[in-house]
Amino acid sequence: MTNSGTANGDAPVIRVDHVSRWFGNVVSVSDVTFDIRPGITGLLGPNGAGKTTLLRMITGLAAVSDGTITVFGQPVRNNPDLYGRIGVMSEHETVYQFMKGRDFVKMMARLRGVADLDAAVEKAIGLVDLADAAHRPMGTYSRGMRQRMRLAATLVHEPEILILDEPLNGADPRQRVHFQYLLKQLAAAGRTIVISSHILEEVEQIAETVLLIVNGKLAASGDFHAIRAALNERPYHVRIISDSPRELASALVKLESVDAVNIDPDGAIVVLSRNVRDLQIELPRLAQRASIRVRRVDPLDDSLESVFGYLVER
Amino acid sequence: MGSVYRLTLRQLSGRWRLLITIVLASLPVVMGLIATMVDDPPSNEDFEGIVINGMLAGSILPLVVLAIASAAFANEIEDRTLANLTLSPIPRWQIVVPKLLGAMTVAVPFIVGSAFITSQLYFDGDMTAVIAVTVGAFVGVALYSSVFIWAGLMTTRAIGFGLLYVFLWEGIFSGFVSGVRFLSIRHYSIALMHGLDERRFAGSDNLSFGVAIGASVVVFVLFLLLSVRRLRRMDVP
Structure with a gap:
């Protein structure tokens, strides 16, 4: 691993090293170690397995109880400079109900220091195919529309790393296909994408690499097809x-x-x-x-x- | 910082919150109006003690600021939208300061406006007294905002904490235990009013003008720093 702070070569972009997290006596994540490289990585596990806690630690939103997490070779917790290179879409679907979709994406772009604000906002909204609804308050959106506008806000600063926690919740089949196409395009452009899901088939269609989390532990990791073959047996x-x-x-x-x-x-x-x-x-x-x-x-x-x-x- | 400030203004300008604020802020004005209209008006000491000190500085000001400032972060935490801000490449103080300024911007027109109109009515245009009451109220809003912003980050029960603080600490203890006035925002406000207009608000337990200014600066900066520290260390939902 290099500490160059770039995503080139085979260096892991995200390194999770013997990470644990406990809440009182409850162990949510237990001694998990893995590296994530450019491309799409699926974080799979049943509900309550510890996926969201793990993602929150990877994004710096939550502290680790033990172990270390680095992104581009730097500690991610309390490192605002790094957040300009990361786009995070949490599992929570709450939005600022009063805010128009376009204003939300613009606010997020401004907070992330995007230079050409209007062009970036229109591009991000166009990517999620919501230009027609961008003038409406998000309180009037359907669940799927809210998710798409949140995705636009996540993409607006063109982050090198995308961390998406259960992003397909509420999406209809057409939106799922569009979303999968979009993620594949972003991955082909060299981005590092981590997508969590509790639905095997959902991840199967887009992720080349999977991390299986069960009861807070890493149950399996590696090439999706090898794991799928093991499942078939x-x-x-x-x-x-x-x-x-x-x-x-x-x-x-x-x-x-x-x-x-x-x-x-x-x-x-x-x-x-x-x-x-x-x-x-x-x-x-x-x-x-x-x-x-x-x-x-x-x-x-x-x-x-x-x-x-x-x-x-x- | 402008984005967080504008967001905070919009979040704290809900219809019900503003309605309750208007009702509460209008009470001292109504008292001031009544005091000027009755045949046997209250003495200056009574009006200062009951309306300005007891009602405005002791109850309405902290309650209004509690309702506004504690929501600045508490609503974001409850709605789980705080990550939108904390995952931005900006230092934590650039989130806390606009939140604080946003809360003050919403509270100041009502509370300071109420203090200004009330004192204008009762003191019959005595500008020294009017300025003293207005400045004292403004400082009270700033200090309570700083404390309750921090409370909103520390607990999901900031309103309960704030009510206990206002009624027990500021209302009861600071009135009976003399040493507590050194740690009472209400006493800082009153001491500042007295310092600016020495003819008025001359209570036996007043702090000196200098102590009130120094303590106000310390409390404001201390809780601002505590909020920044909390935002750095907390797990953001």
Whole structure:
């Protein structure tokens, strides 16, 4: 790592070194270490995992209890000079209700010392496609519009680092696509972007690198595809309700994609599979061949918590 | 600093806050008006003690400033918008000072205006007395603003803290425990009024003019610095 204060080469832009944070007896973040380099990094974890606390420490809004955090080689806490290079969009959606969207972005630009104020404001508002609503007070905005105008205010000084905490909350599908496109463009221009989410698929579409946080600890980190592959190998429990559970269960046992089959007292079949993709294809064929009517198929452990639980236990 | 100042002015100019402020600030004016209209007007000592010292300097001034100044940061913390300011590449004092000036700008017209009109009515245009009361009220607004800005940063219950401070410390203790007047903003204001017009506000427990000026400067600067320090050290929600 260099302390040059620039984002060139392979030097980490953000370095989190053995960082912990506790509130009284509650440990929110525990001995977390990682580096973040230019590109998009996804910070994934279930609600309450410590993502927001970690991001608040990375931005200097909160102090660390132990460890160090540096941005461009400098301590970030109480370092206002550094904030001109960082854009932060917190998870809180509150805005100054009385303020017009354009005035909000302009105020943020002024606070961040932007030189060509009007041009920068119009550019940022244009990026989030809200020029038509910029003259309205933000109290009249929908949730998605508020998020977009907050993003414009975050981008207005063209920061080298973008830290976005659950930015897609309240966005509709079209806005999500636009947002993802925008982030990819910014990353391609060399920016460092950290985006937190509790939705795996949301991050999967944009982040090259992920950090998985569970119970305040770093459960996994690295290339998203490698982690995704590990996830695909994990055993799934699938619950199947059919007209003839015993016949279907005996047929399912023979499938290579199935590791174990149980029949619950209520007649539902619970299948354990390490290759759920193949099971999805084989199950309808099997039922059709045996003339068994399948009424319902439910994944039992598809929640993000169970995914993280699996990764932590590995 | 202009952006934070303008933002603060807009935040503190809510309809209800201003309405309550107008009602409270008009009470001494009404008392002054009544005092000039009745056949048997109160003595100067009574009017100074009850209306200027007790009602204006002891109750209305601190309550109005409490409602305005404590909200300058407390509202931002409650709404979780303070990060918009603290994540800006500006020193912390450039956030605290415009917040303080914004709170004073909202409070001064009402309180100082009330002090000016009330004294103008009762003292019948005696400009020495009018200036003394007006300056004393202005200093009171500045000092309470500095204290309550800090309180708004320290606790989410700044209003409760402020009420206890105003009624217990300034209202009760400073009236009965003589040493407390050295730590009482109300006593600084009254001492300044007396210092500017020695014919009036001559209480037995008055501080000297010099002590009042020195203490006022110390309190104003001390709480300003404490606010800057707090903003540096606190976890911003």
